[in-house]
Structure formats: C-alpha cells, structure tokens
Amino acid sequence: MNIVVCVKYVPDAQSDRSFKADNTTDREAVDGLLSELDEYAVEAALALNEAGDGGEVTVLTMGPEDAADAIKKGLQMGADKGVHVLDDAIAGSDAVASSLVLAEAIKKLGEIDLVITGLASTDAAMSVVPAMLAERLGLPQVTFASELTVEGGTARIRRDGDTASETIEASLPAVVSVTDQINEPRYPSFKGIMAAKKKPVETWGLGDLGVDASQVGLDAAWTKVESVEQRPPRSKGEVVTDEGEGGKALAEFLASRKFV
Amino acid sequence: MAEVLVLVDHVDGTVRKTTAELLTAAARLGEPSAVFVGTGFETAKDALAQYGAAKVYRVEDPAVTDHLVAPTAEVLAQLVGQASPAAVLLPSSAEGKEIAARLAIKTESGLVTDATDVQPGEGGGVKTVQSVFAGSYTVTTSVTKGSPIVTVKPNSIPVQEAAGAAADESVTVALSDLATAAKIVDRKEKAASGRPQLTEAAIVVSGGRGTGGDFGPVEQFADSLGAAVGASRAAVDAGWYPHSSQVGQTGVQVSPQLYVAAGISGAIQHRAGMQTSKTIVAVNKDPEAPIFELVDFGVVGDLFQVLPQATTEVQARKG
Ligand SMILES: Cc1cc2nc3c(=O)[nH]c(=O)nc-3n(C[C@H](O)[C@H](O)[C@H](O)COP(=O)(O)OP(=O)(O)OC[C@H]3O[C@@H](n4cnc5c(N)ncnc54)[C@H](O)[C@@H]3O)c2cc1C
Ligand SMILES: Cc1cc2nc3c(=O)[nH]c(=O)nc-3n(C[C@H](O)[C@H](O)[C@H](O)COP(=O)(O)OP(=O)(O)OC[C@H]3O[C@@H](n4cnc5c(N)ncnc54)[C@H](O)[C@@H]3O)c2cc1C
Numbered sequence: 001m002n003i004v005v006c007v008k009y010v011p012d013a014q015s016d017r018s019f020k021a022d023n024t025t026d027r028e029a030v031d032g033l034l035s036e037l038d039e040y041a042v043e044a045a046l047a048l049n050e051a052g053d054g055g056e057v058t059v060l061t062m063g064p065e066d067a068a069d070a071i072k073k074g075l076q077m078g079a080d081k082g083v084h085v086l087d088d089a090i091a092g093s094d095a096v097a098s099s100l101v102l103a104e105a106i107k108k109l110g111e112i113d114l115v116i117t118g119l120a121s122t123d124a125a126m127s128v129v130p131a132m133l134a135e136r137l138g139l140p141q142v143t144f145a146s147e148l149t150v151e152g153g154t155a156r157i158r159r160d161g162d163t164a165s166e167t168i169e170a171s172l173p174a175v176v177s178v179t180d181q182i183n184e185p186r187y188p189s190f191k192g193i194m195a196a197k198k199k200p201v202e203t204w205g206l207g208d209l210g211v212d213a214s215q216v217g218l219d220a221a222w223t224k225v226e227s228v229e230q231r232p233p234r235s236k237g238e239v240v241t242d243e244g245e246g247g248k249a250l251a252e253f254l255a256s257r258k259f260v
Numbered sequence: 261m262a263e264v265l266v267l268v269d270h271v272d273g274t275v276r277k278t279t280a281e282l283l284t285a286a287a288r289l290g291e292p293s294a295v296f297v298g299t300g301f302e303t304a305k306d307a308l309a310q311y312g313a314a315k316v317y318r319v320e321d322p323a324v325t326d327h328l329v330a331p332t333a334e335v336l337a338q339l340v341g342q343a344s345p346a347a348v349l350l351p352s353s354a355e356g357k358e359i360a361a362r363l364a365i366k367t368e369s370g371l372v373t374d375a376t377d378v379q380p381g382e383g384g385g386v387k388t389v390q391s392v393f394a395g396s397y398t399v400t401t402s403v404t405k406g407s408p409i410v411t412v413k414p415n416s417i418p419v420q421e422a423a424g425a426a427a428d429e430s431v432t433v434a435l436s437d438l439a440t441a442a443k444i445v446d447r448k449e450k451a452a453s454g455r456p457q458l459t460e461a462a463i464v465v466s467g468g469r470g471t472g473g474d475f476g477p478v479e480q481f482a483d484s485l486g487a488a489v490g491a492s493r494a495a496v497d498a499g500w501y502p503h504s505s506q507v508g509q510t511g512v513q514v515s516p517q518l519y520v521a522a523g524i525s526g527a528i529q530h531r532a533g534m535q536t537s538k539t540i541v542a543v544n545k546d547p548e549a550p551i552f553e554l555v556d557f558g559v560v561g562d563l564f565q566v567l568p569q570a571t572t573e574v575q576a577r578k579g
Contacts, residue, residue, distance in 0.1 A: 017393045126373045128361035135362040140441030167446035180510045222370030222405035229398045234554045242561025247569025253557040
C-alpha cells in the first residue's frame with residue numbers, strides 16, 4: 001500500500017518549553033525531536049507493508065528547517081521517502097491552517113491508500129489534525145486505533161473509549177490515527193541509519209501546493225493568543241515520613257481540607 | 261440574544277456532569293441551546309432544563325450514532341447554519357475534540373480545545389483559558405472567526421442551576437455519504453465499576469508500579485472517599501488496570517479537587533494528566549520521587565501500610 005505518515009517535529013517535553021514574544025512556541029531555544037507518539041504511526045505503516053504486499057511509506061512533516069530531523073528519524077526506522085513542507089509563511093499557523101497545508105501536500109502525493117497519524121502531538125496535543133485531514137480530503141476517519149488491520153480494501157480498527165470498546169470499519173483510502181497501545185516502535189538499526197542517508201527527501205513550499213500565504217501563519221489564524229503566563233511552580237507542601245502514623249496523618253490532612 | 265449550542269454528553273439519556281458545566285458556561289455567552297444526539301431524550305430533558313437549556317435540538321436518527329464522529333459534525337454544521345450561534349461548546353473528550361475539529365473546517369470557525377475557562381470576548385467573540393505544556397503555562401486566547409468552537413475540560417467550570425424551558429425541537433438531518441463512511445460494526449460496553457467517572461470525579465486515587473499489581477489498597481482508599489480510581493501507564497502496561505483508567509498525556513487528563521498518587525514516581529507524561537488538580541497528595545517510599553515536588557501533602561512510606569491505615573481513619577471519621 002502507499003501510505004503517508006504525518007510526523008510532527010516538537011520541542012522535547014523533558015526540557016523547559018516556553019513561548020516567544022509573539023506568543024508562539026519557542027522552537028529554537030530547546031532541542032526538538034520527532035513527536036514520540038508519531039513513532040507509533042511510522043511503525044504501524046511499516047508493519048502493514050511488511051505483513052502485506054509491500055508498497056511505499058512516505059513520511060510527511062510541516063515545520064521549520066530542523067523538522068528535517070523528524071523525517072530523518074522516520075527514514076531511519078524504515079520509511080521509503082520524505083516530504084518536508086517548509087515555508088516561512090507557515091510559522092504560527094493554527095490547527096485549521098496546518099491541516100490545510102498537510103491536506104494539500106497529501107493530495108500532491110497522488111494515489112494513496114492510507115494516511116496514518118499519531119494520536120496527538122506532544123506539544124499542543126489538540127488531537128484534531130487527523131479529523132481535520134479526513135474532513136478536508138473527503139476520506140473516512142478511523143481514529144484512535146489501538147488495533148489496526150487492513151483486508152480486502154477495508155481498514156478495521158479497535159477504538160477504546162471510556163464507556164465502550166468499538167470496532168470501526170471503513171473502505172480505503174482512509175485517515176487513521178493510532179494510539180500508543182497499538183505497537184512497540186522499533187529503534188533504527190545501524191543498517192537503517194546508513195540506508196536513510198540515500199533515501200529521497202523533497203522540500204515543498206506553499207507555492208508547490210497552491211496554498212496562498214495569506215491562508216496560513218500567525219496573521220491568518222482564526223484564534224489569537226492574547227497572553228501566555230508561566231504558572232508559578234506548585235509550592236511543595238508538607239511531606240512526612242511514615243513511622244507508623246503516616247496513614248493517620250494523611251487522613252488528618254484530608255479532614256483539614258474538608259475532603260472527609 | 262444569540263444562541264449558544266452545547267453538545268450534550270450522555271449515556272442513553274443519563275446526562276454527564278460536563279453537560280451541566282457547558283450549559284453554565286454557555287449562559288455567559290448567550291442563550292444555551294442543547295443539542296441532544298441519540299436515544300434517551302425523556303431521561304435527559306429534566307437535567308437539561310435544570311441547567312438552563314432554553315431549547316433542545318433532538319436528533320434521533322440511528323445513522324448518526326452508528327457512525328464515528330462525522331455525522332454529529334454534520335448535524336452541528338446544519339444547526340450552525342440555521343442559528344448562527346455565538347459559540348459552540350463541546351466536551352473535551354476524544355470524540356468532542358474530533359467533532360469540533362470537523363465542525364471548525366465546515367463552518368470556517370476558529371477552534372480552541374481543552375479550555376479551562378470560557379468568557380465573552382471584549383470586542384465580541386469568545387475568550388478562553390488553556391493550561392499547556394503539562395500545566396506549566398496558562399494561555400488566554402480569543403476566537404474571532406465564525407461561530408467560535410470551544411471544547412471545555414471537565415471539572416473546570418463551577419456548575420450553576422438555572423431554569424430553562426428545554427423546548428423540544430426535533431431535527432431531521434440529511435447525512436452525506438462521507439458522513440457514514442466509517443461504520444461502528446461492534447460495540448462492547450465496559451462493565452461499570454460503580455465508582456464515579458474518572459474525568460468528572462471530585463476525587464481521584466491512582467496507583468502505579470509501586471502497587472506491584474495489587475490495587476486493593478488503592479481501591480479501598482478510593483471507596484472510603486467516594487473517589488474514582490486511576491492508574492499510571494506502568495500499571496496499565498503491566499496489565500494491572502484497564503487502559504481507560506490511565507491518567508496522563510496518552511490517557512485521560514483529570515482536574516479533580518483532590519488527586520492522590522500512590523506508588524507513582526511523577527514522570528512528566530503522568531503530570532500532564534493531573535497537574536491542574538486543585539490539591540495533590542502522594543504516597544511513595546522514595547523521598548526523592550519527583551511527584552513530591554507537586555504535592556500539597558506527601559507521605560514517604562509503603563503504600564501497603566499507609567493507605568489501609570488512612571482508609572480506616574477516614575471511615576472512622578465518617579462514622
Ligand atoms: C501550546 C499551544 C496551544 C495551541 N492551541 C491552539 C488552539 O487552541 N487552536 C488552534 O487552532 N491551534 C492551536 N495551536 C496551534 C497548533 O498546535 C498547531 O497548529 C498544530 O499544527 C496542530 O495541532 P497539534 O499539534 O495539537 O496536532 P494534533 O492534532 O495533536 O496532531 C495529531 C497528529 O497530526 C499530525 N500532525 C500534526 N501537526 C503536524 C505537522 N506540523 N506536520 C506533520 N504532521 C502533523 C501528527 O501525526 C500528529 O500526531 C496551539 C499550539 C501550541 C504550541
Ligand atoms: C510517549 C509517552 C507517553 C506516556 N504517557 C503516559 C501517560 O499517559 N501516563 C503515565 O502515567 N505515564 C505515561 N508515560 C510513561 C511515563 O514516562 C512513566 O514511565 C510512567 O508514568 C511510570 O509509571 P509509575 O510512576 O507507576 O512507575 P515508576 O516510575 O516505576 O514509579 C513507581 C514508583 O513507586 C514507588 N514505590 C514502589 N513500591 C512502593 C511501595 N510499596 N509503596 C510506595 N511507593 C512505592 C517507587 O518509589 C517509584 O517512585 C508515557 C511515556 C511516553 C514515552
């Protein structure tokens with residue numbers, strides 16, 4: 001199958017993430033990486049083609065210069081080629097504009113069977129881009145998959161909600177998002193790392209996609225961040241060591257706060 | 261006054277607390293109109309009236325609930341076209357966010373997810389507050405384009421009762437082929453635990469790897485407090501507790517009055533799901549565990565000693 005995997009380049013969650021003066025995420029001050037949850041999407045695509053009749057896996061990212069690292073990681077894991085949508089005008093785009101650019105890039109890739117995404121990015125974590133892609137591409141949406149199989153042109157997933165576990169089916173082509181329950185992403189092998197260096201990566205600007213600069217970026221956003229404020233770190237409260245009365249002390253605290 | 265659409269979150273007509281929260285928030289922006297999709301309207305009606313729904317758009321077509329997300333987005337888009345609401349509010353569940361996502365594209369409206377507060381904007385529109393980067397920043401955003409679409413985090417808005425007429429308005433929908441492209445072919449309901457629902461519980465008690473697989477003390481302590489039970493990913497991955505109970509970045513995000521973490525170290529991904537809790541308590545045998553940096557109260561000790569003693573003490577105090 002021809003599969004497009006959307007991978008986002010995000011600031012490392014372990015570092016001190018922050019904002020710039022224009023209230024957009026500071027993507028230079030901290031190390032970035034392939035959003036960990038998108039590794040599950042890459043793995044799902046590779047596994048499908050390895051188990052099936054093969055095909056091409058394309059990793060697609062939209063992001064700054066450094067986002068090439070996210071593509072590199074995908075190629076090292078085993079994807080066949082990469083597409084990097086890079087254009088200064090994109091900076092500060094909201095989810096609506098991001099999904100427009102990604103959707104146009106997917107259309108430009110031609111005949112595809114599946115679009116696979118992660119469950120959420122690890123920075124903004126909205127979990128909306130997959131549904132937006134389905135809407136824009138006019139494809140069925142089968143999202144939050146903790147299991148995924150494709151058979152006879154039909155994708156079938158398990159989606160676990162808080163009250164029920166559902167089995168959902170749709171015919172291909174479709175947009176699938178996968179959770180971190182679906183698989184165990186592989187580590188790039190030495191061979192994979194070497195092979196990745198020779199794999200093709202294309203860089204596209206908005207012009208290549210027929211998207212006008214006025215449709216994207218901070219000024220075009222339909223939502224406007226008015227202010228960002230760092231929360232004072234939670235001040236550490238009392239910590240007692242249990243010497244036989246720890247449980248009572250805990251109950252005492254809860255009573256003092258009227259929880260009991 | 262302009263209408264504000266609220267998508268009702270319910271299980272066969274039993275309305276969830278999030279709906280009361282959304283109706284309360286909607287009343288700040290205009291006249292709340294509930295949108296009820298599915299069966300059980302008669303059960304839901306009183307609760308919707310109690311929290312101020314002036315109108316209830318009722319959609320009973322089984323095609324809407326037999327398919328994933330897309331049909332509900334079409335229903336809402338139709339209502340937005342009809343009513344030009346001042347805003348559309350949805351619960352910040354996986355489904356709520358996906359419906360909101362599609363609706364934003366269909367109606368060319370700005371979207372904010374996981375809002376912890378919603379207020380009217382100064383120059384029109386809607387102003388929202390979000391907590392981002394694992395709770396380390398607070399972001400205020402205004403939505404000016406279209407009919408602002410906002411998903412609201414459970415437990416964020418203090419509920420206020422307000423009598424509403426809940427006037428019943430049946431809606432017929434003409435769904436596109438695309439809306440019914442992803443079909444729900446099987447549905448296994450989860451056995452009810454008898455405990456409050458995790459995202460709306462006032463108190464959550466969670467267990468981690470430190471339980472060693474025995475959630476007994478965690479559950480008993482939770483029950484003494486009338487709490488929901490959560491789990492860390494380590495406990496879920498080990499198969500000790502269902503994934504639907506996982507608290508954190510890739511599980512559910514909770515914001516209760518009280519969060520108790522027992523045998524949980526406090527990894528950033530776990531904190532992303534509980535850091536906005538009002539009061540945080542931890543029991544951990546390692547005094548260096550990062551979870552202690554967040555706590556209002558902590559006990560360094562063995563959870564198998566501390567929790568049963570606390571349970572007995574709580575029960576005694578409750579009489
Ligand atoms: C703190 C913060 C808050 C924000 N709040 C809002 C808001 O309220 N409203 C709004 O409209 N925008 C908001 N944004 C902007 C928004 O994050 C970006 O527009 C982003 O591109 C889409 O959202 P997401 O990262 O949450 O993606 P999600 O919907 O969480 O991503 C799901 C999947 O989509 C794919 N994907 C997402 N982005 C890309 C990409 N650039 N390249 C390749 N694949 C991708 C990945 O597979 C990913 O796993 C916010 C950004 C930040 C940093
Ligand atoms: C992409 C990604 C997403 C993730 N999403 C999530 C998520 O949504 N939720 C989540 O929780 N994690 C998530 N994680 C995992 C996270 O990084 C941690 O590995 C996980 O939270 C650890 O769980 P834990 O605290 O139970 O286990 P540990 O870190 O092993 O901590 C166990 C703690 O128990 C204490 N302990 C042991 N025995 C006792 C005892 N008898 N009494 C008292 N204390 C005891 C120990 O001192 C220790 O502090 C994610 C990771 C990744 C990479």
